[in-house]
Amino acid sequence: MSDLNPPTDPERMKTQLPARATRPRNADAKPAASGAEKTRARPGGLFECIAEGRQFESVVHPDAGHDEAVVEIVDFRLWYGETQALHDISFSVPKGKVTALIGPSGCGKSTLIRCVNRMNDLVDSVRVEGQMKLNGDAIYGKGVDVIELRKRIGMVFQKPNPFPMSIFENVVYSLRIDGVRDRHALEEVCESSLRGAGLWDEVKDRLKDSALALSGGQQQRLCIARAIAAEPEVLLLDEPCSALDPIATGRIEDLIDDLKGLYSVLIVTHNMQQASRVSDNTAFMYLGRLVEYGPTETLFLSPSLRETEDYVTGRFG
Amino acid sequence: MSVAPEKPPREGKGAGRRIRRKSSLTSHGEPMVWLTGASLALCLVMISGLLGLVVYQGGRTFWPQEIVQVETLTGDVLMGQVSRVDTFTPSADALDALPDEARVRVEADMRANEGSVARRMLRTENFDLTGTHFDWIEESVIAAETKPEWAVVVERTAKGRFYGVPQAFLVDGEAHTVGSAATWGKFEEHHARILARVEQIHDLERDDLGHINSRIERQRLALREVELARGMESPEWIAKERETRALVEDAEREFVTITDEIGRLRTINDSFALRFETAGGGTAIVSLANIVRGTPVNRIGTAGKWSVYFDRWWEFLTADPREANSEGGVWPALFGTVMMTLLMTIVVVPIGVLAALYLHEYAKQGFLVGVVRVAVNNLAGVPSIVFGVFGLGFFCYIVGATIDDLFFGARLPNPTFGKGGILWASLTLALLTLPVVIVATEEALSAVPNSMREGSYACGATKWQTIWRIVLPRAQPGIMTGAILSIARGAGEVAPLMLVGAVKLAPDLPVDLGTFPYLFPERSFMHLGFHIYDVGFQSQNSEAAKPMVYTTTLLLIAIVVLLNFVAIAIRARLRRRFLGART
Numbered sequence: 001m002s003d004l005n006p007p008t009d010p011e012r013m014k015t016q017l018p019a020r021a022t023r024p025r026n027a028d029a030k031p032a033a034s035g036a037e038k039t040r041a042r043p044g045g046l047f048e049c050i051a052e053g054r055q056f057e058s059v060v061h062p063d064a065g066h067d068e069a070v071v072e073i074v075d076f077r078l079w080y081g082e083t084q085a086l087h088d089i090s091f092s093v094p095k096g097k098v099t100a101l102i103g104p105s106g107c108g109k110s111t112l113i114r115c116v117n118r119m120n121d122l123v124d125s126v127r128v129e130g131q132m133k134l135n136g137d138a139i140y141g142k143g144v145d146v147i148e149l150r151k152r153i154g155m156v157f158q159k160p161n162p163f164p165m166s167i168f169e170n171v172v173y174s175l176r177i178d179g180v181r182d183r184h185a186l187e188e189v190c191e192s193s194l195r196g197a198g199l200w201d202e203v204k205d206r207l208k209d210s211a212l213a214l215s216g217g218q219q220q221r222l223c224i225a226r227a228i229a230a231e232p233e234v235l236l237l238d239e240p241c242s243a244l245d246p247i248a249t250g251r252i253e254d255l256i257d258d259l260k261g262l263y264s265v266l267i268v269t270h271n272m273q274q275a276s277r278v279s280d281n282t283a284f285m286y287l288g289r290l291v292e293y294g295p296t297e298t299l300f301l302s303p304s305l306r307e308t309e310d311y312v313t314g315r316f317g
Numbered sequence: 318m319s320v321a322p323e324k325p326p327r328e329g330k331g332a333g334r335r336i337r338r339k340s341s342l343t344s345h346g347e348p349m350v351w352l353t354g355a356s357l358a359l360c361l362v363m364i365s366g367l368l369g370l371v372v373y374q375g376g377r378t379f380w381p382q383e384i385v386q387v388e389t390l391t392g393d394v395l396m397g398q399v400s401r402v403d404t405f406t407p408s409a410d411a412l413d414a415l416p417d418e419a420r421v422r423v424e425a426d427m428r429a430n431e432g433s434v435a436r437r438m439l440r441t442e443n444f445d446l447t448g449t450h451f452d453w454i455e456e457s458v459i460a461a462e463t464k465p466e467w468a469v470v471v472e473r474t475a476k477g478r479f480y481g482v483p484q485a486f487l488v489d490g491e492a493h494t495v496g497s498a499a500t501w502g503k504f505e506e507h508h509a510r511i512l513a514r515v516e517q518i519h520d521l522e523r524d525d526l527g528h529i530n531s532r533i534e535r536q537r538l539a540l541r542e543v544e545l546a547r548g549m550e551s552p553e554w555i556a557k558e559r560e561t562r563a564l565v566e567d568a569e570r571e572f573v574t575i576t577d578e579i580g581r582l583r584t585i586n587d588s589f590a591l592r593f594e595t596a597g598g599g600t601a602i603v604s605l606a607n608i609v610r611g612t613p614v615n616r617i618g619t620a621g622k623w624s625v626y627f628d629r630w631w632e633f634l635t636a637d638p639r640e641a642n643s644e645g646g647v648w649p650a651l652f653g654t655v656m657m658t659l660l661m662t663i664v665v666v667p668i669g670v671l672a673a674l675y676l677h678e679y680a681k682q683g684f685l686v687g688v689v690r691v692a693v694n695n696l697a698g699v700p701s702i703v704f705g706v707f708g709l710g711f712f713c714y715i716v717g718a719t720i721d722d723l724f725f726g727a728r729l730p731n732p733t734f735g736k737g738g739i740l741w742a743s744l745t746l747a748l749l750t751l752p753v754v755i756v757a758t759e760e761a762l763s764a765v766p767n768s769m770r771e772g773s774y775a776c777g778a779t780k781w782q783t784i785w786r787i788v789l790p791r792a793q794p795g796i797m798t799g800a801i802l803s804i805a806r807g808a809g810e811v812a813p814l815m816l817v818g819a820v821k822l823a824p825d826l827p828v829d830l831g832t833f834p835y836l837f838p839e840r841s842f843m844h845l846g847f848h849i850y851d852v853g854f855q856s857q858n859s860e861a862a863k864p865m866v867y868t869t870t871l872l873l874i875a876i877v878v879l880l881n882f883v884a885i886a887i888r889a890r891l892r893r894r895f896l897g898a899r900t
Contacts, residue, residue: 117775124681151777161768164791174776177786223772230776 046307050287059304060091061294067094069133070234070264071116076130078111078120084288085111088130091283091293093234098256098265100279100296102272104311108288109268110158113236115139116266117153118146135233151178154227154263155236159243160219162211162226167203170211170222174230189229196262197225198255217248224255228263235259237267241274253278272312276300284308368874375871378864379629381614381622384468384480386596387439387454388461390419395452396468396480396596397441398614400860404433407455419458426457440861442478443595450477451860464615467497469593472609474639477858479603481593487602489588500591501613504605507589511605514582521582525575529568536561541727609639633868637824642852643862647869652826653739653819653842654876658808660743660838661750665807666800668747669754676755677762678784690759697752705813708745713737713817717839733839737818739827740838745817746810750803757802761795762788797888801881808877811846819847821855845873 049056069092078086086108093099101109111120118139120126132139139149151174162170169176171190180186190207194200199221203214211222220240227235237256241249256278259265269275275282276296283293284303292299292308303309382398389395407427412420426434435456442450471479486494486503494503543557586606593601609632612625636646676693680686717734725733734740765788773783789796811819820841827840849869856862 119771119775122771122774147777147779150775153775155772155775157768157771157775159768161766161772163769163772163787165786173773173778173786177776177778177782226772226776236775 046291046305047286050289050291056289058088058090058290059292059294059308060290061292061298061304063295063298067097069093070095070135071266072133072136073112074131074133076112076115076132077128078108078115079125079127080123081125086115087289089285089290091290093264093266094281095264096261097280098260098267098278099281099283100275101266101268101283101285102270102275102311103285103291105270106287107285109285110238111288112285113238113266113268116234116236117150117155119155121146151230152233153236154230154232154234156220156223156227156238156240158239160216160223162214162219162222164210164212166208167211167214167222168207171225171229173226193225193229194222196228196259197221198251198258199225215248217244217251220244220248220252221255224252224259228259232263234264234266237265239268239270242270249274272300272314276312284311286311371867371871371874374864374867375869378868379626379633381470381612381617381625383464383615384470385439386463386465386468387459389454390422390458390460391416394596394598395439395441395454396465397439397452398470398480399437400440400451401438402435403438404430404435406433415458422457423455426455438860440478441596442480443601444477446595446599446601450858466615467501467613468615469501469611469613471593471603471611472644473603473607474609475607477640477644477861479593479601481595481601483591484594484600485592487590487592490590492592501611504591504611508605508608508611511586511589514586515606518579518582518586521575521579526572529571529575533565533568536564538727545726609645634872638822640858641856642821642848643856643858643865647843647845647848647872649822649824649826650843650845650848650869651872651876652828653823654808654845654873655880656827657739657743657746657814657842657844658804658880660739661746661807662800662804664743665747665750665754665803666796669751669799669803670758670796672751673755673758673762674784677759678780678788693752693755697756700812701749701810702812702816704745704749705816708741708748708813708817709737712741712744717741736839737816737820737841738839739818739842742814742818742842742844745813746807749810749813750807753803753806754796754799757799758792758796761792761799764795765791793891794888797884797891801884801888804880804884805877808880809846809873811844811850814844814847818842819844821847821851845869845876849873 046056071093073092074090076086076089077084089112101113103109114120115128116132116134116139120128128140131141134149134152138144163173168186168190171193172180172186175186175189191200191204194203199218202218203209203222211219214222220243224235224237224240241252244252253274256265256267260278260280267275267279279296281294282296282299284291284299286307292303292305294303299308300312303312309315384396384398386394386396407423412423415423423434436453437456439452439454440450441447441452444450465482467482469481469483471481473479483497483500483504484495485492486500494500540554540557540561543551543554547553583606587604589605590602591605591608593603595601610625610628614622617625633646634651635648637648638650639645676686676690713734713736717732717736717738720734721729721732769787769791770783773787778786818841820843823841823843825837825840827837827842829835829837849866852862852869853859853866
């Protein structure tokens with residue numbers, strides 16, 4: 001399967017995208033690529049097995065682990081009160097690439113991504129076990145400064161959430177809270193971030209206007225500009241296109257493509273095509289468990305598990 | 318009400334479908350529209366009735382009515398302004414007391430009007446001559462009614478109004494000018510100068526003498542402080558005592574100079590007087606210095622009346638009260654009300670907002686926070702007088718007394734802060750309106766979407782940075798609403814103020830730019846709400862005070878509305894600033 005290993009060069013990657021995007025649709029028409037591996041599924045089906053809470057092994061394709069990890073997740077478990085929402089999740093997010101989290105609603109994708117920058121700390125009843133590491137530094141544990149940690153991570157949410165202030169102030173927010181007052185530096189960061197988010201040409205003449213006057217898609221790109229203004233080590237995108245129309249979605253996807261290589265991206269998405277179009281690696285989750293994780297092409301074209309194939313081809317979920 | 322025409326049951330699949338008829342009254346919905354609409358209409362009628370009454374009664378108080386002179390069948394001659402008209406049923410005794418001719422007419426009147434008689438209330442005043450302010454006259458006993466051309470309403474500094482026809486202008490008791498028109502011309506010529514002198518006397522008394530007094534008072538306090546610290550016969554005390562005596566002697570010399578000057582001005586003023594002919598045919602002399610305003614109402618015409626009307630409004634808004642508050646202005650009360658409300662707002666808004674921030678943003682939501690929240694909400698329902706009692710017991714008698722002990726020991730046993738004052742009144746009202754601000758702020762904070770907070774946290778902002786930069790600006794219009802509600806509540810509150818510092822008369826404002834330290838938060842103050850109560854129910858001349866009650870009420874409403882408008886304007890500005898062009 002080494003020929004399916006995702007290319008590391010972002011430029012090459014892009015050229016391949018359109019072709020790749022159409023392929024998963026035809027996946028069920030092809031004979032199973034690795035029939036032998038699929039027999040690993042338990043009798044009665046893996047989903048039933050997970051639903052009953054029995055032990056099982058996540059399938060992690062070795063090709064996904066070659067690159068240097070920016071975020072490493074080790075045996076991560078999470079409870080909301082008494083309910084366990086994440087079970088023994090282990091995988092690593094490679095540096096400079098886009099990693100997609102897919103799975104049906106309620107499978108814990110968003111919960112997992114919100115654990116990376118500890119947004120779940122805001123929920124009183126949450127309890128976690130296991131560890132996550134950001135470039136080798138523990139994310140959980142005593143002595144971790146959550147504020148400092150979050151400064152190293154950018155995040156974009158489902159619904160665009162620009163702050164009720166001007167476009168300019170929105171972009172430089174993370175610098176403002178660090179106490180940066182140098183007008184020149186702020187303007188520089190504002191321009192480069194807005195250019196990075198592909199919004200500069202649209203808003204350069206009205207940076208003083210309220211950010212709330214922008215359209216939904218522009219607001220979401222503004223949020224991305226805000227996230228990359230702090231030069232984050234990893235960018236978390238939690239279903240960034242779920243509240244947008246197809247055209248705005250397309251622009252965001254192009255933008256994610258552009259960000260590839262510059263930033264490490266972890267994206268949650270409901271949209272299989274989106275995952276296949278933009279990501280290098282994909283992790284499929286179900287009911288709080290990691291089912292299969294590997295290069296996107298492998299996962300979409302020749303997954304090891306029948307359940308993964310069912311999900312990515314739309315027969316399930 | 319239209320009822321949908323009954324549709325024939327559809328063929329085939331829909332044949333078994335139950336046909337829904339609009340049978341029940343509630344299924345129509347219109348009755349509820351009427352009910353809700355009628356409720357709203359009722360509310361509007363009540364509110365507009367209230368406003369209409371206050372505006373009408375309050376607005377006409379200062380309108381100069383014409384003076385009528387009536388001659389009754391009993392031979393009385395009365396001159397004055399008609400203040401009320403109504404009907405009554407006279408008792409048999411009262412009828413018997415009337416002379417025959419009058420009784421016949423009254424009885425005829427009664428027969429024609431089912432036993433009741435029309436009468437009017439005439440404001441005749443001249444209290445120092447007649448001993449009454451008002452007289453009732455049955456319409457049927459009036460023999461003749463005239464409007465004397467030169468009848469004049471004189472508003473005096475004391476003893477109420479005076480109605481009369483000017484006869485002569487007196488200088489040093491000698492008739493200088495005779496005849497109504499000439500006399501009035503002289504009056505208008507001299508009156509402004511005399512009023513200027515009255516004002517000068519007033520300034521001398523209040524400022525110059527006041528400053529000397531406060532200087533002596535300060536020196537005495539300094540002496541007393543030395544006495545308390547060092548003892549009575551200590552060398553410091555003796556030195557201070559000598560200094561004090563020198564200063565007092567000095568002050569007394571100044572005192573005499575000023576008093577002489579006042580006496581001189583008074584003598585000049587007293588030499589001018591007017592002789593009036595009163596309704597009964599007698600004469601009365603009124604010193605020009607006692608006249609605030611004289612109006613020959615029957616002569617001046619509409620333009621002149623408007624001019625008098627606005628002049629009286631101006632006096633009402635800017636002058637001190639006269640005549641046990643029932644005449645003159647309400648400036649100290651106006652000032653006291655606004656200053657107290659502003660002080661209260663300055664105190665209550667920050668405290669309330671911070672408390673709400675803790676409750677909503679920091680505190681872990683649980684049983685205890687729920688209890689606190691319910692307690693705060695219940696606080697809003699506590700009768701305001703309870704807060705007054707608390708304010709008196711805590712602020713005045715505990716906090717104030719402690720401050721007096723620590724800093725104003727020399728003045729004891731006279732309390733400085735250990736009594737009612739504008740500061741304590743403001744704090745009491747701040748406490749009273751605290752729940753309003755907390756509840757409104759909490760609501761405003763709840764309305765800030767959590768996604769905003771998350772976005773900020775995700776940028777690495779601390780909790781306080783998030784609150785300060787994202788949550789508070791977003792919640793600001795809601796917080797302003799809370800402030801507006803608290804202003805509306807606080808400005809109209811009277812009961813607690815009666816315990817913690819509002820008084821009947823306090824011409825010394827809590828702000829005095831002429832006397833160090835300029836701000837006197839310990840001073841008692843006047844308040845429009847209390848003023849209304851005082852004028853309406855504590856005044857000797859209650860009939861004359863009644864229009865003033867309405868006018869003061871109108872002013873109080875106007876103040877509250879004005880304060881609200883200012884706050885609403887600020888809120889609208891904030892909204893525009895923080896929520897962008899789309900809202």
